[in-house]
């Protein structure tokens with residue numbers, strides 16, 4: 001089961017500009033929380049605060065039911081230096097181990113990497129260089145890299161960006177598996193149909209937490225758009 005995160009008056013200012021007004025909320029263990037809101041609303045910034053990548057104010061209390069593990073994070077955009085002369089397999093190997101691997105250890109890791117790549121439909125791309133991947137393939141690779149962590153806490157920033165139908169289906173299948181395993185998930189998404197279908201809880205962010213609740217409360221199929229509803 002994934003951890004519970006309690007945010008207590010969490011806020012963020014960058015260059016004296018308030019990006020997020022103080023917000024208090026709970027990211028419940030084992031549930032999928034969707035973050036919605038307009039462009040520039042502060043959704044990615046909030047996620048980065050929770051990951052410790054932004055210098056926020058306020059507190060985050062983490063309660064792990066078991067041993068804490070490192071969160072898995074799929075950022076919004078894959079940024080790879082196109083001229084990097086490493087293959088997809090070598091890239092994945094470097095995420096699996098910080099030291100060079102030899103012999104049976106290398107063989108075992110390669111087998112694991114092939115499995116991970118197959119789960120995102122990249123099984124035939126292992127020998128390509130990073131810079132040769134398309135946008136959607138880069139997105140799939142980021143997901144495979146996150147899967148390697150086997151974490152119980154997941155942060156996904158628009159994970160479907162640039163994915164074709166098959167890619168979306170594969171990633172949705174993985175997200176459903178993570179949910180079934182009891183992971184805690186925070187997913188930024190702009191597709192309200194997806195949010196209605198997969199989210200347990202929705203947070204509407206726009207310079208702070210504007211509303212939160214179950215998808216059927218916040219996003220009724222024929223109701224007003226979420227921002228209008230809480231205006």
Ligand SMILES: Nc1ncnc2c1ncn2[C@@H]1O[C@H](COP(=O)(O)OP(=O)(O)OP(=O)(O)O)[C@@H](O)[C@H]1O
Pocket residue numbers: 014015017019037038039040041042043044045046
């Ligand atoms: N260093 C900075 N100084 C001032 N403002 C910044 C800085 N970095 C980001 N911002 C602003 O913070 C706001 C929130 O950005 P963020 O990336 O969190 O938005 P978002 O809700 O994820 O948007 P999108 O849906 O477009 O991805 C934006 O208006 C952005 O311009």
